[in-house]
Amino acid sequence: MHGFRCLKIVAVLVMALPSSYLNADMLARYQLQRVDISSPTAVSAAAADQREWLVWKYGNRVQLQQQGAAYSVVWIRMKNGSLERKEVYPSFKTVVSYEPGDAAALGLADSWEGSAALFDGAILKSLEKKSSNQLGGYEGMLYEGTLHGRRYRVLWQPAKKLPAVIHIRSARSEERISLIESFDSAKDGGYIQPDTGDTYDDLDYADIGDNETHPLVQALHRTGRHSPYYPNH
Amino acid sequence: MKFQSSRIAVAVGLALSTLFVSAEETPDSWYEEGAAIVKHNAKVAAGAKRNAHKRAKNIILFVGDGMGVSTVTAARILEGQMKGMSGEENALFFEKFANLALSKTYNTNQQTPDSAGTMTAMMSGIKSDAGVIGVNQNVVRGDCDSQKGNEVVTALELAEMGGMSTGVVTTARLTHATPAATYAHIMDRNFEDDRDASKFSNPGDCVDIARQLVEFPQRFAQQYPWVDGLEVAMGGGRRSFIQRVDGADPEDGGRGERLDGRDLTSEWTADYNNAAYVWNQAQFDAIDPARTDHLLGLFEMSHMEYNMDRPTDSGGEPSLSDMTDKAIKILEKNRKGFFLHVESGRIDHAHHATNPKRALTDAIEFANAVKTAYEATDPEETLIIVTADHSHVFTMAGYPTRGNPILGKVVGNDSAGNAKSSEQLAADGMPYTTLGYTNGRGFYELPGQNTADAIYGQPVNPQGRANLTQVDTTDEGFHSETGVPLGAETHAGEDVAIYATGPGSSLVNGLMEQNAIFHVMNQAGHLQDRAGHGPRRQFGEDE
Structure with a gap:
């Protein structure tokens, strides 16, 4: 799936992006490790896909930057409760916006709760709460269960409203998402928040197909990757 | 499998062709149906000369934006299957129109076209470049200076000059390429509002598309003072x-795009008598056509929802x-008649996302x-033309048995011609779908699966094939397998169909x-004559 079998990312955070200097309420840093277990030969050192995420939460916004990716994702909760999803490409000064129907059509069924917490609350509610309160060296509320053929183990930290650990195992892969560090005040983390793209040109996801001459669209076609998009690969 | 057979031949005068609603199929019924079609066509041909005049x-x-022939065929089958039929024998409503032709869609500079150039061709009689709207091929895309004197006259404008009422209805943005080509003239399709000016090498003093819609009468005030803008x-x-300030949007409190401080929605209601602006279902429902002469409806910040997603829309x-x-109902109040353009704009978008279910359900709603x-108009006085601007690389392949779910995996026939009990497998041992795309993002996982990719987006799948054995390909979140991996699926260059009924429809051939x-619309509707516009094709030409 998705060619991640051969994807190995050196964990170097690119922090040269300009900051919009918004007041981020909190910052969390996660590590994702995914292993292809679809065949015995796939489980090797080269099979691991390891990356880091930085997540800023502030007011009605969440912004997620994956290390090495050419863009960050911004979710904005609107006054009527709807959720906007945007992908910010600083090098192209362009924001790709997803209308609710486009997100649904793409399987990006985001919710504010899911985006702000990095885990879908509906799935969490469907899991069984266990008596244990530890997982992967963290403490919190442990939930377990199987859904859509996937085995979930989630250690939830109510105070932070964030998961400390997420394990998802399917027939083909195993994902482990672990909280490395978090800061109640984002500025304490020392990481520069990527630009939120408020001054960039907007491009609807639905319009990508009709904008074949747009530099960003040409780059997406050329690399064959829409997300995550790695300019150096 | 034997299909229940019989057919119901429905013909409404010469306007509609024969419709076959299969109930019981026999060799005799096929023969008789075929003969009935030809007999009907003979009547249409006999009346063609009179109809043409x-x-x-x-x-x-x-x-139907992007509604190529394969889309029509697949939508026809899906609609039939949704009615409990086998599907293949079904016909979409417009497929019953008596007159049909093929349309060559290429732009003046592109073998496979885009919507801007194609709709400019349909609306003005003049093919043009991809990406430009309401201007001819002499314009350099993005260069405002090159636009001057190269604006072409559209059918909607001629209708306004002739005193007719006019309207545009679309599920895309009103400023999107196809609807915009009815009323606007601009050197780049992406110049939808003034904030877009920064995108172009030379925006000059060119006016953005949204402003052109609201200021439509002003362009004609001197020479055609009776032109009153779109109804x-x-x-x-x-x-x-709306303005780019927080709270400008009444639905979600967000910002619009306009930097010039103008609220064009309020200008619309101020500029016209008996004018209304609506942005949600309740306001739309409350509109009384008898008391409304100019209606502006803007139901989404960007494109409207896909038809299957409308029930979950927050504002309705x-x-x-x-x-x-x-x-x-609003347009027909004018005794001089009306010109209306209706676009299903999101068939195209769903195809770009390789999401066949949304593309086909939008085509059915179209x-x-x-x-x-x-049904709302008199077929003796209303010319209806149905077509597409371009096609998509959307294919219908394999050898599925009759009645096989069109969104499903291929189940073929055995050597005796009967449906097999299991899915057809390809040389790689995996099943495959009837519908697919020759390029695009490729198959990827469905909603309801909280994974890292679900949070962070879905990459293009460069592998082409995937094992669909456990996948419900009829699900609305299914994305078809594709051949060439691209960030978005592309348009296709083959011809599209034109269907027509009503006076002058036999000119479609x-x-x-x-x-x-x-030219069909112009000749049937006497548009230039009614406008007193003579043979002029561009605004820059002398009388």
């Missing part, structure tokens, strides 16, 4: 009409059929809108250049 009081141009404009794209929004019906228009569609 009949004047159309009203003209409705329906455009109906409904679709998405609210953001290009009307269907394409609902908008078409309301538009006609056919419903055509039916609404046909054979293999036509796409720009000839304008």
